[in-house]
Amino acid sequence: MRHPARHLLVTGAVAVLGMLWTVTGIGPAPVCYVFMPAGLVAAVFALRALRRDVELAPAGRRFYLLLEVAAALMAAGYVILAVAGFRSSPVLPMMPLTSSVLIGLGLLVAMVAVGGVPLGVTSWSARGRQWLDRLIAFVGCAVVLWHFGLYPMLTTENRWSTGVLAVVLLGFLFAAGAVTKVSYIPGGPVDRAAVRLVAATGLVAAAVSVLAVARSYEGAILTQAVAMPLAPLLLAAAALRQRYATGTLSARANSWLPYLAMVAADVPLAHVLFGETHLGDGIYEGRIVVGSAALVATLVSVRQWVVNRDNARLLRERAASEARFQYEATHDALTGLGNRKLFRERLDAALASTGATVLLVDLDDFNTVNDSLGHDVGDELLVAFADTLLAATGDDGVPARLAGDEFAVLVTTPGGDAAVAERIMTAIAAPISAHRLLVHASAGIASAPAGTPARHLLRDADAAMYAAKQRGKANWVRYTAGMEKPAQADAQLGGDLRRALDAGEFTLVYQPIVDLRDGRTIGVEALVRWLHPERGMVSPAEFIPAAERTGLIVPLGRWVLRETCRQVAAWAAEFGLEPLQKVGPNVSVRQLHDPDFVADVRAALADSGLPADRLVLELTESAVLRGHQVLKVLHELHDMGVRLALDDFGTGESSLSLLRAFPAAIVKLDKSFVDNIELGEEGSAAANARQAVARAVVQLADALGLDTVAEGIENQEQVDRLRKLGYTVGQGYHLGRPMDAAAMTARLAAQQRDLTAA
Known part of the structure; x- marks a missing residue:
């Protein structure tokens, strides 16, 4: 099997040959037009081999197919340009219309390819924030490319053809759009590093325009022989990178990109305000730069407001979530009463100050309901009993569910324990729950002064409840010394x-x-x-x-x-x-x-x-x-x-x-x-x-x-x-x-x- 890196080596060799030719100057000037189409042809084969050899997801297969089409269109356009160059030798030719159309179509197809890469964002709010960030980055990038690239080409003494300007404009748009898009690609079906390599090809357009404006004739040769062959090299590198991609997603958010765009927009602004070319020398271009910088600053302010609003919402949600977790940690999910943890906290607090009275309540023969009618009916009975217990307790205590069919009441009214017990027994004398079930309960009451360990008080209340069950159930008993012995013997x-x-x-x-x-x-x-x-x-x-x-x-x-x-x-x-x-x-x-x-x-x-x-x-x-x-x-x-x-x-x-x-x-x-x-x-x-x-x-x-x-x-x-x-x-x-x-x-x-x- 042929080595997967062979196409990358070919495009790299083409780029190196272009540099060597520029340094040595061997041969006529139109030779400079050969390197770009040669590299693009190698890139086409690299992309085709990737689709043939690697099992790609539908989104990835569509992306690399479009890139292959784009590279083929641009290769055809540059072949036509090379033919025109040799025909007009030694004079460098104007870009033929056919060449401009093909290269422009290639750039448009490349834009569609990059624009169609999924970002993994589903919610409208997240999509809106992302579009705001991308707009900031696009404007910041575009104003730099405009000021240092496209505008000088429009205003240079050596007029550039409409075809060249159109191609450069599309290249700028592709560069600005691709840079902002790839910053948010999380990976998945299309490797994020591979897409960044593709996006970097758009920056070649900026290098081309800068060189062309700066050096005119020599700049055109440099762009064709040195700068532009780097684009096929990047495409081949992207294809090779995708071969070994893991498909994993990255959780990193590019929150720095809008602020970097704002700094980038300040560079042409500073050049306009403090450079050799003052605002008055190019009033319209200066207004564009100043307006773009102001727009970027405004959009960043809007973004900051959105971030602050989202942060405030997240803080509210976090506070509500913590409150909910705290409630769930201290309350019974079925009945809504306090659970054992909350009951022990309240009991410990009471015993640390004034002492406490506890009433333990246990449903008699509750397992019979579960066994005969099912656990759903049993759960409904527990909920109904909890409501009954809460109503019967009133302001004299705080009820809780300890476990299963065992409940407890921390009596808060001095001397109100007997009244609470009687009200509970009276309340369940009538059928409860939606199934109109007649249930009985046994209760044990125990009191302890301040400083008594909670486990001792609960042990005494449990012994009293055990005694109530031994005496025939459906009643309550107050703890007396020695009452725990039968329960201990039973255990x-x-x-x-x-x-x-x-x-x-x-x-x-x-x-x-x-x-x-x-x-x-x-x-x-x-x-x-x-x-x-x-x-x-x-x-x-x-x-x-x-x-x-x-x-x-x-x-x-x-x-x-x-x-x-x-x-x-x-x-x-x-x-x-x-x-x-x-x-x-x-x-x-x-x-x-x-x-x-x-x-x-x-x-x-x-x-x-x-x-x-x-x-x-x-x-x-x-x-x-x-x-x-x-x-x-x-x-x-x-x-x-x-x-x-x-x-x-x-x-x-x-x-x-x-x-x-x-x-x-x-x-x-x-x-x-x-x-x-x-x-x-x-x-x-x-x-x-x-x-x-x-x-x-x-x-x-x-x-x-x-x-x-x-x-x-x-x-x-x-x-x-x-x-x-x-x-x-x-x-x-x-x-x-x-x-x-x-x-x-x-x-x-x-x-x-x-x-x-x-």
């Missing part, structure tokens, strides 16, 4: 749970599920137990809620599921599947929201080899009533063949309607309906009501094709009564207490021996 319990999971301190016990007709074990319910190394056996009523609050119920439930499937599969291998028709671990609502829960169930069944229809997942009504996502998970489990049991049936408000949407296979009658059911019709009204509910449940289940299990059976009389009502399966202490795996193994072995003997 410690959460830490112990994490450690217990890692240490393997949990174990499973199994309560038999029995056929009421013959006493056979036909299934088990798996129950988790925690043997603490220091506290001994910890009640599930204590650690299960803590696991729910901390989210540890998910890994704990995953372990229970896998261990249950493993153990039951081992029993099935030893005793067969007949005594293991219903194997039921309990499932938490937090597990149902775990995106990996279905995969966990599938993996537990696959690893253990337990058939899916033997696994019964027991769920409470509150877990089922958690929205579409939970129902989707339940249907996926049902489609896998896993059976679902509705535990504690009859205790909720929507038990009957649940059975239509929930793919249940088993209904478990709650223990509260079994207690005292043996008293019969002669018993109390409460016992009669329990019998009625139990009868209705079994009839409904039979109608829907569901199995029923009666829970909490404690004596034989209850077994007999339940059998009369239609129940065939039950569980309870009378039928079998929860037992470890070894005891359950012995029970199943004894049952198998009895069946074999029978």
Whole structure:
């Protein structure tokens, strides 16, 4: 492949030959006309090779195509001029009209090429400022070229032809326009350095006119042989530069150009005022120079005013932006209340001076709203509660949102904390938000004198709020000494749970599920137990809620599921599947929201080899009533063949309607309906009501094709009564207490021996 710099070397050689010819003077004078067209032909080939070899953007390809056309037109014009020179030798010729037209067209095409280079400016305001700067620069550049170039050519004793003057004028316009345009080209599809090289060719016109005026005959030779061949050299250099351009944009702004133009305009002004040629010698030219300098000064003043106006606007926008950032940094984006940062600043200020009273408020069971109705409804509820809190607080305090559904009020009125708490509880007694939701909240109040650390005051208020929740929620409690101990114990319990999971301190016990007709074990319910190394056996009523609050119920439930499937599969291998028709671990609502829960169930069944229809997942009504996502998970489990049991049936408000949407296979009658059911019709009204509910449940289940299990059976009389009502399966202490795996193994072995003997 030919070297990309070959055309630059050719144009450079032409320029050097022109200089050498001028110095040596070998050959006739018309030889001076050969160098310019020779260099332009080389430049045409350089531009064509660039378009052929380099993948250019559309704007770049159009720019270099126009330059190629311009160079070709001017080359043709200078060839005609060279031919005319040799014909008129030894006299230098007047520029032929055809030559003038072709060169002029070439300059016009070059102007179009430079003018079409994109500047990357899109807004009208930025475009207007840029045009103002370019106008200043154009006038400043033009007055210099006029005074030192074109005007002397017009007024010299040796009259120049109209064609030459037209070409020089176009050259001046191209020079002034190109210089001002390229100062704002950021790069991109056309390399800014390459365009500057192209623009520099326009300055050749200035050199030509100065030399021509200064030295007449010798000047014409110098321009043709020395000055003008520099233009093709610059074009070839621009083509080579574009080959290696990166296409990156420059962020530099040429703010100095208008001021440089003003200085440039002062040069001809000083020459007119203080030079050898005074104003009176060329009154019209002097007026043009003075007027142009004044115009430049005026435009610069206008530009300065625009800059000052823009700076003032930017300062206002910056102040507004800083205020907005400050607001966003100290306020909650959802509710508009102050956030934790702003609340702590206000609390620290209050504790540094007079002391403070804090009221912490937490929505009760807020996660239920998110789970059942969606997070959008939950967000709307938080906004509505924030508005309610703000209105209820009034002038007695400053509310803030700390995190999630936790809010705080810094009470500013002495002794007004109780009134604020009562107003909050009263305000949320009625439904709020667009969805008319009835919510409850628990609040804790704590006070501290000046100098108390803020973290201590917040700890006390949090302990009081915890106590309010422990007392049944939907109320407020004032902090008293020692109230933080239950909360600390609960937090410690959460830490112990994490450690217990890692240490393997949990174990499973199994309560038999029995056929009421013959006493056979036909299934088990798996129950988790925690043997603490220091506290001994910890009640599930204590650690299960803590696991729910901390989210540890998910890994704990995953372990229970896998261990249950493993153990039951081992029993099935030893005793067969007949005594293991219903194997039921309990499932938490937090597990149902775990995106990996279905995969966990599938993996537990696959690893253990337990058939899916033997696994019964027991769920409470509150877990089922958690929205579409939970129902989707339940249907996926049902489609896998896993059976679902509705535990504690009859205790909720929507038990009957649940059975239509929930793919249940088993209904478990709650223990509260079994207690005292043996008293019969002669018993109390409460016992009669329990019998009625139990009868209705079994009839409904039979109608829907569901199995029923009666829970909490404690004596034989209850077994007999339940059998009369239609129940065939039950569980309870009378039928079998929860037992470890070894005891359950012995029970199943004894049952198998009895069946074999029978």
